[in-house]
Amino acid sequence: MHKLSICTALFSLALCGILNAEESMSMNAADKAMYAEMLENNPAAMDIAEGEELFNAQIGQEAYAKMLGVSVKDLPKTIAGFPRLVKAAGKVVTLSQSLQMAAAQQGKAVPKLESKEMVKMSGYVKSLANDLKTNIDVKVNKQMEEMVVLGKHIFEERRGGRGLSCNSCHSPDIIGSRLRMQELPDLGAPTTASASTWHAYRMTQSAMVSFDKRMQQCMKNALLAELPLGSKEMVALEVYVTNKGKGNTIQIPGLKR
Amino acid sequence: MRKMIMLGIATFLGAADLSTAIEIPDATEILLKDALPAPKLYTMPAGCIVDDSAAIARGNYIFHNLNGKDAKENPPEGLTRLLPNGKEKQMGNCVACHQIEGSQGHGNIGPDLTNYKALYMDSGARTGQFLYQQIADPRLDNPNTHMTVNLANGLFSEREVCDLMSYIVSKK
Numbered sequence: 001m002h003k004l005s006i007c008t009a010l011f012s013l014a015l016c017g018i019l020n021a022e023e024s025m026s027m028n029a030a031d032k033a034m035y036a037e038m039l040e041n042n043p044a045a046m047d048i049a050e051g052e053e054l055f056n057a058q059i060g061q062e063a064y065a066k067m068l069g070v071s072v073k074d075l076p077k078t079i080a081g082f083p084r085l086v087k088a089a090g091k092v093v094t095l096s097q098s099l100q101m102a103a104a105q106q107g108k109a110v111p112k113l114e115s116k117e118m119v120k121m122s123g124y125v126k127s128l129a130n131d132l133k134t135n136i137d138v139k140v141n142k143q144m145e146e147m148v149v150l151g152k153h154i155f156e157e158r159r160g161g162r163g164l165s166c167n168s169c170h171s172p173d174i175i176g177s178r179l180r181m182q183e184l185p186d187l188g189a190p191t192t193a194s195a196s197t198w199h200a201y202r203m204t205q206s207a208m209v210s211f212d213k214r215m216q217q218c219m220k221n222a223l224l225a226e227l228p229l230g231s232k233e234m235v236a237l238e239v240y241v242t243n244k245g246k247g248n249t250i251q252i253p254g255l256k257r
Numbered sequence: 258m259r260k261m262i263m264l265g266i267a268t269f270l271g272a273a274d275l276s277t278a279i280e281i282p283d284a285t286e287i288l289l290k291d292a293l294p295a296p297k298l299y300t301m302p303a304g305c306i307v308d309d310s311a312a313i314a315r316g317n318y319i320f321h322n323l324n325g326k327d328a329k330e331n332p333p334e335g336l337t338r339l340l341p342n343g344k345e346k347q348m349g350n351c352v353a354c355h356q357i358e359g360s361q362g363h364g365n366i367g368p369d370l371t372n373y374k375a376l377y378m379d380s381g382a383r384t385g386q387f388l389y390q391q392i393a394d395p396r397l398d399n400p401n402t403h404m405t406v407n408l409a410n411g412l413f414s415e416r417e418v419c420d421l422m423s424y425i426v427s428k429k
Contacts, residue, residue, distance in 0.1 A: 004380060067275075072351045089275065089277050089279060090276060090278065091276075093279060095406055097279045097281075098279065100278045100279050100280065101275045101276070101278050102276075102278060103277055103278070110278045112280065113280050129386075155335070157288075158293055159291040159293055160289070160410075161291055161292050161347055161410065161412055162347075162405040162406065162407075162412060163293050163394075163396075163405055163406025163407075163409065163410050164405060164409075168403045169366075169403070171403070174366060174403055176365040177366045178365050178366070179353050179354065179364045179366060180352070180353045180362050180363070180364050181362050181364075182364075184366075213264065223347065224291065224409030225287050225288070225290065225291040226287075227284045227287065227288075228279040228282040228287070229280070229282075230279065230281050230282055231281065231282045231283065231284035232281065232284070233284045233288065234284065252396050
């Protein structure tokens, strides 16, 4: 159902045979076998299917498209451009926030951003754009222009217990080096394609994790205070990192270590 | 007519409710609290580098561990897994970026610190003061450094920075 090209996710590089022995040490033979197996049968497909049920029961494509001010036909390409300015919100919002609006409009209980329902539902809705390329446009209006500037600032600002920023580990001059045994990924490159492959099943957590949550996990690991999901700064960060990988093919759910 | 007005109000309220349905927590305070002080010069305290085995053991432990909770071995005398406030004590995890004698699973973001004393100190290329500043706050030497800040933000005490230095220059 959900296609996953063999070279999309970060560590499928190992399977593509272009990762040297030293770098692939962070995944042992058993892990690799499990990875290959999961590529065939991504456990997060279940979550996406549940998300579909939830979405259809709570909102539905027609109501959602209407709320966004687009036709149902244009829904996938609109989804491929999140975070984006949604008129009814008057600001740049994430896909999940737009689902909160749509649920409210339907008179349904509004799922929290942190809730399992929201992760599943937003995962499903994002998968409606599968095989399209991320088409975020950070120049299309003043609000997006502001958000990408703020996002860059958040990405580069050193803070927290170790004085690190996202850039300390994800800047172009450091990509490919090793932090402990972990190769530092290029977030925007087609081989990583972060923004278009999360929601992903994270093998180390045995769960489907959304893109914003994944960024929060890096904050936690590196002792940066976690920015709350939905905060202006977190949305801006998502705008900035998504724009790094603009044009990568959306493939939800991804599979990551 | 009246019905139409009512409908108008209803949709208006509906739209207002829509944007209020979005969760937008304020992160301003979080970011303020998390900010770093501006880089500044730190002076190495007298008697910083010592060949006391207890100090070297602490430096070794801080260098090779990420935090007190996950550490495999018990910390040496003078270090604890937890802080007095009950939070886990963060260690240096220097090995994530630096190779050094006996390091396992080290990264390669920072320079190899193997044989540091002979190569860098005895040759006169580096002073104790440089080493102290580099660990305390490396931003002074290089504003774009990828190295962690360790004293300026209160992660370590002065003594702990000196413990790390004693370890790095020790005979291993």
